[in-house]
Amino acid sequence: MPAKKAEKAIVLLSGGLDSSTCLYWAKSRGYSCRALCISYGQRHSRELESARKIAKLAGVPLTHVKLGLPWLAVSSLVNSKKKLPDTALSKIGSGGIPGTYVPGRNLLFASLAVSWADAENASAVILGPNALDYSGYPDCRPEFYRALSAAVSKGTAGGAKIKILTPLIRMSKAQIARLARKLRVPLEYTWTCYAGGARPCGHCDACKLRGKGFAEAGFADPALK
């Protein structure tokens, strides 16, 4: 059911496959979208350029927030002195919480979007966590978002009006790739790789999962052309 024309949504946009698909999903549902892009010292800051490009192509205003949080250096996704995992595909998600986990990241990101939603009288915060293909991150699980929704309904002016939507959370990467193509997401501009290079490394866990997703979806990844 499409949202009413006036309903606003804050969409967390990193510039990756999942969040870009979320943005186009939100548009397809009729939401008036604002994109929120967050720098937190991630080594793959290359993704921010993708976020800008995708927001522009989608015709959605983007706000870029920079966080300087020194304690995030414990994560190999932030601290370039730490080694990124190069896990065998079959083992990804099976070894507990990976070193790329950024402490409390999705709680923090969702809170920033909720703050904006509460200020704008928006009715949805939309983000793209995915539990199925990557179960190692505690902040990508459906039970976390259910509990967070309850907290948001108690601790904001908007209250229960502000919904937290995670449309991809139970999808496989192949399903996400297919949905992205259906929604005409400009996949060629999305950025998923954890490493900070000019092109996707192909070795990090994120590259491997994306590669598997497109392979299973049965079409080539436009970002690799």
Add this chain to the structure above:
Amino acid sequence: MPAKKAEKAIVLLSGGLDSSTCLYWAKSRGYSCRALCISYGQRHSRELESARKIAKLAGVPLTHVKLGLPWLAVSSLVNSKKKLPDTALSKIGSGGIPGTYVPGRNLLFASLAVSWADAENASAVILGPNALDYSGYPDCRPEFYRALSAAVSKGTAGGAKIKILTPLIRMSKAQIARLARKLRVPLEYTWTCYAGGARPCGHCDACKLRGKGFAEAGFADPALK
């Protein structure tokens, strides 16, 4: 019951009466504390000097995080073009959510502290919301913190180990003033006033509530000497 010596706590410290009392309360419970002070464009940035001074006197390391969140300009606590409320004392808390409400602020602040706690393997996040004397803010209610604790237990590496403690939430301002004196909080350095002047204005809702608290507690406010 005092916490074990090794347990760490992240304490949100604004430099006001409540958060300063929380810091000394945490120390009295045996926590190894780190203070988190957040700039978010508040017009009373004067309180940050108080936070630094109090952390120093308490012998606690302080991390200062600056947030640039343009949407917070809807709040009169951030936007100096908006008028601060000058509510009759008997009416404070009875008129719905006041214009000084900062959208999603305590959710966001708690999330930042939870992120740090998760990175540091800390077992507590401590903050000083107060429901009794000021019921107008949705993010100062016990039910919000109960729900947020549930979310944190699902969405972090630390999980249920990370407790969110709000020791003042059911206290009156008079009870807080008495507790602060008992804990030897350096009250003369705390800053509560919403206005950005050199001395407390005495008119804003925060000044009025603080004044009422000390009057009821039966001793003079050391910050007014």
